[in-house]
Amino acid sequence: MTETVGVHPLAGFDKLLHYKVPESLRAQLQVGSLVRIPIVNRFHLGIVAEFSAPKDFPVERCKPLAGLVYPFPALPPDLLRLAHWMSAYYAAGLDAIIEAMLPVAVRKAAALKQEKLLAPAVPPGLPGAPTDDEIAALAKRAPAQAKVFAFLLSQPRPVAKSLVLDRLTVTAAAINGLINRGWVREQTRRVERIAYDDAHSAGEHVAAQPHRLNSEQQAAVDVLTPLLSAAQPKFGVQLLFGVTGSGKTEVYLRAIQTALAAGGGVAFLVPEVALTPQTVARLRSRLEAIAPGHRCVVWHSHLSEGERLDGWLALATGEARVVVGARSAVFAPVQDLRLIVVDEEHEPAYKQDETPRYHGRDTAIMRAKLAGALCLLGSATPSLETWANASSGKYGLLKLTQRIDDRKLPFIDIVDMRVECMQQRGPATLSKRLVEGMRARISRGEQTILFINRRGYSSAMQCRKCGHVEECPHCSVSMTYHRADETLRCHLCGQQGNAPSRCPSCGAPDIKWRGTGTQRVEEAVRRVLPNARLERIDSDTMAKKHRFREILGDFRAGKIDILVGTQMIAKGLDFPNVTLVGLVDADLSMHVPDFRANERTFQLLVQVAGRSGRGDRAGEVVVQTFTPEAGAIQFSRHADFTGFAETEIKMRREFGYPPARHLLHHLFRGPNPEKLQFFAEQWKNRVAAALGEKVTLAGPAAAPIEKIKDEYRWQLWYFCNAPVTGIVAELGKLRADFAWPEDMVQVLDVDPVNLC
Structure with a gap:
């Protein structure tokens, strides 16, 4: 050295x-x-x-x-x-x-949590143990010590010192006296904090025994097994493309079993923290049955520091070989890594929106390459980037075209809300078809999920007289009305205030609440179905650490008839008794300034629909929309991913959008919009001169949300005509030499997924 x-x-x-x-x-x-x-x-x-x-x-x-x-x-x-x-x-x-x-x-090099244990120094009956006479004498001289010693003699194993002090209401002096006499020994033990090993996990476990595979699942497992069991494993990427409810999870479990049997480690990534408990339960149940002693570590940002530290140590030392978690689990120190599973690989949640702005899926693929491991991507609606790679042969492609036990995909009923509003003679939150469906499910003891990807009650407050819309004073967005506490809130910066009863601009009392959020949907359901057992899941109701898991546990146990929620409930959750899913406003994700809007809408519709009919009973989906003729909605009605992908990729290639080319987003932030525009244009000219045809530039222009937290935002786009790494390196040199003003922040995002 x-x-x-x-x-x-x-x-x-x-x-x-x-x-x-x-x-x-x-x-x-x-x-x-x-x-x-x-x-x-x-x-x-x-x-x-x-x-x-x-x-x-x-x-x-x-x-x-x-x-x-x-x-x-x-x-x-x-x-x-x-x-x-x-x-x-x-x-x-x-x-x-x-x-x-x-x-x-x-x-922080934090210390491990430890506890002190107490036990008799010499077990009763062995040479050196206190005699009955000595114990009797102690009871007269030091009754507190005698009380502690008698308690320890009655215990089959060492007892935590804290428990002795609490239960017997004695002081540490009594314990120290016994230690000094040589009657009691004190030892220190590491306390390991295991996430999701508590009462809230009840009901989440699934059958430990493997399900019988159908022919398509078996074909997929037959491809994966030799790749994972090879003496010298090689890097590769496989896409498991399966319709919702087709049994992708069972294929994952078989792959994990094979990797562990070959002596390897496994990382299992899910897009949302909400999906972690269910995935952990499945893995732990299976591992207990097939590989006793194998531990499954949980890894995500909502854990305590102690839980993360203990999980990290278990993986780093090889004590555990399986990790399950959100995107940051790709960094877990799994030893002898042989398999990385990226479930629901299409989800935007895999992209980090703060520095470092990495994509969990792409980073997982690179880590698998560096470790010589297999990366298994799974989705019913793959991202078009992944689908293009699988279609070209760069990735392997495994298909599951049928639901387990040949169950039918749910029937999708498209409700034209233009007609519905005319029939109801005004704005309608819930269509008659959706209300009738919920009422029928309650009568049959079945369950319903209602999805609306906007929390709060209403997205905007508008005066009917002067047209004033109350906006956030720090951001260029309208304030969202929350009826539960009568407040207006900005979902970007957190600004909050009391909801006015009169227009702040003209003083008129005629205020209208526009748009629909989870709270308005909840209110509408309670109005038409007052006896329904209803719960709402969104970030407003999830402040309590275990509240999400409590609600899901109650829903799984049949204690809830209708679950209203945001994107938290749209992904990967499995409830066999759900036979109706309602998408309250399918247009929310479609009419946004983003070239991925159609893709996001299609994915959302198919994924939400996939929550219905996963048990023995047929499922139904009611989609409420003002644009029923839109391509994304029509393709999703038949779950035709291939047709949608072909149409969308053709359009993307015409305009040079991903997956045709890589895209970089350069954001400029500062207090002065004119200065931002000036320096953004100067920077564009510098880049155009230096990089030439390596990039095609678009902008600069004001961002769709022009101001957030009192900072104005301008943006510039780079369409890459050369390898990304080389372009990033050249931009880095140019950025270092450019005279940026001190009050201007600029952020470069590679392969962005959110264009607002």
């Missing part, structure tokens, strides 16, 4: 620093080790990146490493290589990426 190492500091700046290696650390130090380093007069943590130093480097001037945090690498080699790739591809600093890979508790 060389005398010096290069370390990436976790100290808020992106620069490699070099340190001497003390003799005491040389045997344990590895690339990826988490070390303590001195910087100026403070100690920080850093990741060892290399065992070398620049030529003619003055080693004698180096400070020594201050210590090693863990005796194993905090970042395995494949993760360290992944960090470098992400830095180059996503135009992000290496320090920001490494911080995203490590839980906060690891970056």
Whole structure:
């Protein structure tokens, strides 16, 4: 080993620093080790990146490493290589990426949670144990000590010291007295915090025994098994394209079983934290049956720091070999990684909207490549980028065209709300067809899900007299009305105020609430079905940590008739007793300034429809729309993904949108819109001169939402005609040399999924 190492500091700046290696650390130090380093007069943590130093480097001037945090690498080699790739591809600093890979508790070198246990030093009846006479004498001299000792003798195993103090209402002095006498021994044990190992998991477990595969599932498993069981596994990507309810999860479970049997590790990614409990329950049930001792670690941002730390340690030490979680689970330190599953790979939730702005699916594919693992993507409505790669042969394609047990796909009923509003002589939240369907389900003991992708009661407050719309003072959007507490809220910046009874502009009392949200849908249902057992799921009702799982547990147990919710309930959840799904406003996702609007609408309709009829009874879907003739709605009616994809990709290629080319989004933010426009145009001219035909530029222009949190927003688009990494590198050099004003922030987003 060389005398010096290069370390990436976790100290808020992106620069490699070099340190001497003390003799005491040389045997344990590895690339990826988490070390303590001195910087100026403070100690920080850093990741060892290399065992070398620049030529003619003055080693004698180096400070020594201050210590090693863990005796194993905090970042395995494949993760360290992944960090470098992400830095180059996503135009992000290496320090920001490494911080995203490590839980906060690891970056703080947090101590493990421990508890003290008490037990008799010598079991009764063995030489050296206290005699009956000695115990009787103790009871007279020190009754509190005698009380503790008698309790410990009655316990079959060591007891937590905290429990003894609490239950017996004694002081620590009584326990210390017994320890000093040599009658009681005290030992320390690590306490492991296991996520989702609690009462809220009740009812989430599924059958531990494997289901019998149909012919299509078996064909998919037959392709995956040799890839996962090979002595020398190779990188590859397979797309499991299956209609909703076709049994993709069972194929995942068989693949995981094969990977574990071959000695490998597994990462299972889901797009939403909400899907994690169900996935964890399935995996834990199956692992307990087929591979006792295998642990499944949960990984997402809603866990406590302690839960994340304990899960990270279990994976880093090889104690656990399976991780399930949201997009950040792609960074879990799984040992001997052999399989990454990306469920519902099409979901925009896989894209991080803060630095580093990585895509969980694409990052998973690259990690699989660096680790020599298989990446299995799954969806009933694949992203068009993934579908293009599968159609071209770049990815393998596995198809599941039938639902399990040949169950029928739900019947989709399109309701023209233009006609409905005329028949009801005014705005209608719920169509007669949807109300009749809900009433029939309640009478039969079946369940209904209503989906509306907007929380709150109404999306805007408008005066009928002067037309005034109350907008957020800090953002260029209207305030959303929340009827539960009579407030107006901005869903972008959090601004909140009391809902006025009169127009703030002209004073007229004639106020109209426009648009529909989850609260208005809930109110409409309670009005027409007052005896229905109804619950609402959105981010407003989910403030309590376990509330989401509590509601899903009650719904699964049949304690709820109708569930109203936002996108949280549209993805991947499996409720066999749901036979009706209502999409209250199918137009919300379609009429937005985004070239992916049709794709998002089609995916949403098919995925929501897939929640219906997953049990023995046929399902129905009611789609309410003002544009029933739209292509996305008509294709979704027949679940015709192939037809939709062919039509949409043809249109995208005509205009050069992804998947025809990669797209980069450059956002400029600041307090002065005129200054933003000026510098954005100057920057565009600089890029056009430097990159020429490598990119096609569009803009600059004001963003669709022009102001958020008192910052104006302008944007510029780069359509890439050359490899992305090269363009990002050239843009990085240009950005470093450009004279940006101090009050202007600019953010580059590679492969953006949200254009607003």
